[in-house]
Amino acid sequence: MKETKNRIWEAYQKEIAGDHYYFARSCIRQNFFPAAEDLFLKIIREVAGKNIYDDAWQTTCTGIAYHSGIIPFETTMTVVTRQFALMTEAGYTNFACSCVTSFGIYIEVVETWKNFPQKEKEIRDALKRATGMTFEIPKNLVHTSDLIYKFRKEIACKIKLRLINRQTGEPLKVVDHIGCHYAKIFPAKGIGGAEFPYVLAGLIDEWGGAQVDYPERRHCCGFGFRQYLLKSNRGYSLSNCKKKFDSMEPFQPDLIIANCPGCTFFLDRWQYVIAEMNGITYGQNGYGIPVLTYEELAGLLLGYDPWDMGLQLHQTAVEPILDKLGVQYVADDKYKGKDRIDLGKPDMPAVLRSI
């Protein structure tokens, strides 16, 4: 049954350009996982051997503001076209964005223009008036997890560790969480579509792990944009994540990976909140279930130092997965700054076990 399902998932593919990408950054990732994007660039450049351009002139796409209802669609479309104009000026035609909200928005803008060509003209004119810029629509528009998926076999050739529990020899059980805006809005734009996304499951399969197929696998993390942004509405976000944790817990996952910046953050942080508020922990021995981005997982398997990848900034401790994988790490380096200057430890949560 599982084999058949895996084969069905592999049937859904999308076009991903083979080289030369303009890289668009994510607001959330830069702030909450501040080493993740440079780790991604390192893997694409040094492991996959591809060209990717990191532009100093880029800005937010405004996606969080748009989906919270505080700015008009026309504003977001015009900011998006400024990013396209920067890509055009830099001499690129393939656009790779690091944020799933942005990915959904870039696709939404281009697809909207197919149905409303006058809107494209209106936005081109607005951009010209506001900034003097012009642009080409990208020939290929992908999410950064698509690129890790595309080069998963090249990465597999260079990894030092596989997703195997070194104590038991069994495949590690990995939950994949796909951000809603990766494929729920435009299913044909995501590997595997909306119902059976394979973009992260493909990494798990390729790198030796076991997928966890739990009931709420496709349920939203509960970002909810304006719902999370207001403390008075934040219960929405917490409740949706708890629903997912309660559903995955019986399968005893070793690890959660996510391709959306917000989802990664919520799956990490709400475990801390649920532990402190309700005394519930979802991992083993009082720990939570470690949560990693796709490139953080690739980096660990490639043998990079977890503390140089910023894994000490996850609130849910990552040591349980490091130990299961057999990652060699120096525990004392976790809370050090540049040149290994000791910065002292953060306060430890009262319930959620941390190191």
Added chain:
Amino acid sequence: MELLKELEKDVRYLEGLNSCINCGVCTAICPAAQFCDYDPRMIADTVQKGNETEIEKLLKTDTIWYCGECLSCKTRCPRGNTPGYIVQALRALSIRTGMFMESKQGQKQLAIKRTVGDHILKHGYCIYIDEVDTEMYPEQGPVWDWLKKNRVQILDRLGTSYGKKQSGTLRKTSKKSLTDLKRIFEETGATEQFEKIEALSAQKARELNIAFSEGKDPYFDSLYNGDE
């Protein structure tokens, strides 16, 4: 103003509503419907019927603000409707007409404007490390306090461009880029919308006798921390 005609000018509305058969699949899949008094099927049905009075009621209620914009409804609707898009169009119209001030949830748009909206024009990011603390975002946990306290040393170790005028993570957005954003906001209606949200909020704060100025003033606090 004929509200339905206004909705029909919005591409999000035109793409969002084809013909709803009231099957309720959108409500079944909706994360908001599971935790709030919210039913996307009813929203699609209300606008499809085209009753001006009912649409006006909708624009003045909390209902349209409960959607989390996950757009799970777009995937599953058997008739190609997207209630999440309809909600986007309703929210935009609610702000344009000032009706958002009739609902508690609508009033909260000020708090989002003063955080995410202002951060975009100030930093070039929707969210920026300097603006996030555990008082406003306690779920960030003690690791965030540790990062904030030691951010220069930690972000240096991690190879970021924090505060620097160069490419890279958390780079300082150039003045030229911020000027571009400001001009785009002025050109495309965002600035006008921000001014409307501020002006109507000032009026509401006066009615409620809550101090109103700018930033995280007592009126902001009442919206940000207030009732769900």
